[in-house]
Amino acid sequence: MKTATYVRLAHALSWALHPFLLPLYLVAALLLLTPFGLYPAGVKLYLVWVVVLYALVIPVLALGVLRSLGRxxxxxxxxxxxxxxxxxxxxLCFLLCALTLAKIPSAEFLRxxxxxxxxxxxxxxxVSCRWKISLHLTAAGAAVAVLGVMNFIGVAGMLLPLAGAILCAGALASARLYLGCHNGMQVLAGFAGGFAVATLAVLFL
Structure with missing residues (x-):
């Protein structure tokens, strides 16, 4: 039987680890824990603004427009x-974000x-054309993949964020299952798909 406390906790976790927010957490980790932190303050602000604009502001506004149109x-x-x-x-937003970041050659990894x-x-x-998949866990799997690649290529100081991302992914999966938003296969497919796609994209694109 679900309790109100656990339901509120599961909802809070789902919002805190929302797919809109994970790219912002990743940028924060890059700017604080990697050589990106050596960038001048103006460049850091530009990078953060570009990611916030394309990963959060435009998608949220798009949802508002679609909601108002009844879509x-x-x-x-x-x-x-x-x-x-x-x-x-x-x-489209993420592709435009990557295109914008391509103007800064030293931000290649962020691109x-x-x-x-x-x-x-x-x-x-x-996948959604035929089947429902967990968007939350796809984003979580992608985050784990990016941090894993960074550890694999020898970026210092990223082991702790990787461990944190894995723990958060597990907690998020439990929250989505507890709320009944997805079944186990949808959660597993989301995480595995996000991990595989992100790994291949970072390594080969």
């Missing part, structure tokens, strides 16, 4: 068919991260 019934977009337009917008996010959105869009 989605809820901002949570739990219905599989209603996810297609938001995911298409998200894919790859945004490109990986775009590929994950496209993956979810393709």
């Amino acid at each position: 989605i019934s809820s901002y949570r977009i739990d219905e599989r068919r209603e996810r297609l337009l938001p995911l298409a917008v998200g894919t 790859k991260c945004m490109l990986a996010a775009g590929c994950c959105e496209a993956f979810c869009l393709a």
Whole structure:
């Protein structure tokens, strides 16, 4: 039997680890824990603004427009068919973000991260045409993949964030299952798909 406390905790975890927010957490980790931290303050602010604009502001505004037009019934977009337009917008936003970041040659890895996010959105869009998949766990799997690649290539200080991301992914999966938003296969497919797509994108694109 579900208790009110656990339901509130599961909802809070779902919002704190929302797919809109994970790219911002990743940028914060890069700017605080990697050589990106050596950038001048103006460059850091520009990078943060670009990611916030394309990963959060435009997608949220797009959801508002779609909601006002009646194309989605809820901002949570739990219905599989209603996810297609938001995911298409998200894919385009991340590709534009990667294109914008390409103007800073030294931010190549961050560009790859945004490109990986775009590929994950496209993956979810393709799957959602026929089946419901966990968007939360796809984003979590992508975050684990990016941090894992960074540890693999020898970026110092990223082991603790990787461990934290894995623990958060596990907690998020439990929350989504507890709320009844997804079944086990949808959660597993989301994490595995996000991990695989992001790994391939970061390494080869």
